[in-house]
Amino acid sequence: MATFHLQIVTPDRMAYDGQAExxxxxxxxxxxxxxxxxxxxxxxxxIGEARVTDGEGNTRIAACNGGLLSVSNNEVRVIAxxxxxxxxxxxxxxKEAEEYAKKQLESMSREDRDFTIAEAKLKRAITRIRVKS
Amino acid sequence: MAGxxxxxxxxxxxxxxxxxxxxxxxxxxxxSKLRRAKERxxxxxxxxxxxREAMMAAVRSCDEPDIPFVTARPVKNRCYVVIAGERGLAGxxxxxxFKAVDAHAEGTPYCVLPLGRxxxxxxxxxxxxxxxEEYSHVEGLPVSACYKLxxxxxxxxxxxxxxxxxxxxxxxxxxxxxxxxxxxLLPIERQEESxxxxxxxxxxxxxxxxxxxxxxxxxxxxxxxxxxxxxSFASEVSARRNAMDSATKNAGEMxxxxxxxxxxxxxxxxxxxxxxxxxxxxx
Numbered sequence: 001m002a003t004f005h006l007q008i009v010t011p012d013r014m015a016y017d018g019q020a021e022x023x024x025x026x027x028x029x030x031x032x033x034x035x036x037x038x039x040x041x042x043x044x045x046x047i048g049e050a051r052v053t054d055g056e057g058n059t060r061i062a063a064c065n066g067g068l069l070s071v072s073n074n075e076v077r078v079i080a081x082x083x084x085x086x087x088x089x090x091x092x093x094x095k096e097a098e099e100y101a102k103k104q105l106e107s108m109s110r111e112d113r114d115f116t117i118a119e120a121k122l123k124r125a126i127t128r129i130r131v132k133s
Numbered sequence: 134m135a136g137x138x139x140x141x142x143x144x145x146x147x148x149x150x151x152x153x154x155x156x157x158x159x160x161x162x163x164x165s166k167l168r169r170a171k172e173r174x175x176x177x178x179x180x181x182x183x184x185r186e187a188m189m190a191a192v193r194s195c196d197e198p199d200i201p202f203v204t205a206r207p208v209k210n211r212c213y214v215v216i217a218g219e220r221g222l223a224g225x226x227x228x229x230x231f232k233a234v235d236a237h238a239e240g241t242p243y244c245v246l247p248l249g250r251x252x253x254x255x256x257x258x259x260x261x262x263x264x265x266e267e268y269s270h271v272e273g274l275p276v277s278a279c280y281k282l283x284x285x286x287x288x289x290x291x292x293x294x295x296x297x298x299x300x301x302x303x304x305x306x307x308x309x310x311x312x313x314x315x316x317x318l319l320p321i322e323r324q325e326e327s328x329x330x331x332x333x334x335x336x337x338x339x340x341x342x343x344x345x346x347x348x349x350x351x352x353x354x355x356x357x358x359x360x361x362x363x364x365s366f367a368s369e370v371s372a373r374r375n376a377m378d379s380a381t382k383n384a385g386e387m388x389x390x391x392x393x394x395x396x397x398x399x400x401x402x403x404x405x406x407x408x409x410x411x412x413x414x415x416x
Binding site for chain 2: 007010029041
């Protein structure tokens with residue numbers, strides 16, 4: 001199958017650099033799947049699961065959060081805030097984060113300045129837990 | 134007379150020796166830290182360059198005249214993100230950073246977001262408004278801290294607290310040379326297209342380029358900040374290593390000088406004694 005060059009970077013490392021057949025990520029308006037020879041494209045990323053099928057046809061999943069997906073001349077780049085492969089996720093930590101965020105949200109009203117921050121925290125934790133299990 | 138100067142020289146040798154032990158130890162510590170710092174720095178490079186490229190492409194294809202992070206406005210106040218060290222004894226590392234800020238500001242009022250204890254102390258002393266005093270450690274600064282900082286920075290920028298944001302850090306060029314750099318973070322400077330990059334014009338943005346920029350710029354700035362912090366820390370450690378290296382060398386030279394003096398004084402004392410005895414015997 002045709003492949004494209006995929007790079008996935010986060011501030012502290014390069015999570016993936018190689019050929020891939022497809023990638024599915026959660027953009028802000030829903031899931032987007034990129035296949036080879038996609039038109040030049042860019043969109044901000046939301047918080048959700050990412051599914052990468054590499055050049056050999058193996059599919060790996062990861063928790064991906066924030067940043068940008070950009071396609072340019074069959075070069076696909078995921079410039080994420082965080083990107084953790086299934087194996088790298090710390091389940092205990094994610095569960096703790098979930099509990100903590102839930103507690104925070106209960107004590108807040110929707111108008112609170114930190115409400116969206118806490119909500120995003122909860123979303124990230126839930127995504128990590130879902131990807132891991 | 135000779136005896137007392139010999140004693141003084143011996144004392145000095147001892148004190149220089151103990152200083153040398155300290156500088157030597159600091160040099161070793163810096164050397165071992167340097168390896169990890171460089172590794173972190175290398176790992177942070179791809180994000181910084183890739184995100185910058187993507188951001189510039191988005192800015193270019195954005196035809197709206199008024200986007201908050203791009204449109205420049207009259208400058209009444211500036212914000213400097215100053216990354217310095219946590220400790221001194223690193224040659225001119227900290228001083229160079231502060232000097233660069235001074236020269237760049239040229240009398241424009243500014244506030245500072247300091248990273249590193251030395252920066253916090255310096256700007257507290259100067260009485261400049263500090264946005265945040267929590268980050269005294271640059272070593273191992275987590276990515277999440279950078280996100281928190283950029284959230285604060287961009288919020289302040291959008292609220293009009295300051296009209297330009299500059300990042301001041303030390304670029305690690307090699308073990309021997311580090312250079313202070315000042316980089317404009319916001320507003321993003323529109324760059325003229327560099328010839329070949331015309332295809333960017335046809336990129337499809339969803340929902341549109343302006344929206345994309347708005348949500349992505351704070352993230353990218355956080356990445357930039359992180360990479361600058363890694364860069365600065367590697368520079369700090371290698372500056373300290375070099376400073377301690379030359380301090381150790383100087384101490385070694387001083388000791389051999391003092392040894393020579395000591396030996397001369399001892400020889401002088403012996404010669405004098407012999408002269409005295411001989412003179413006594415001749416009588």
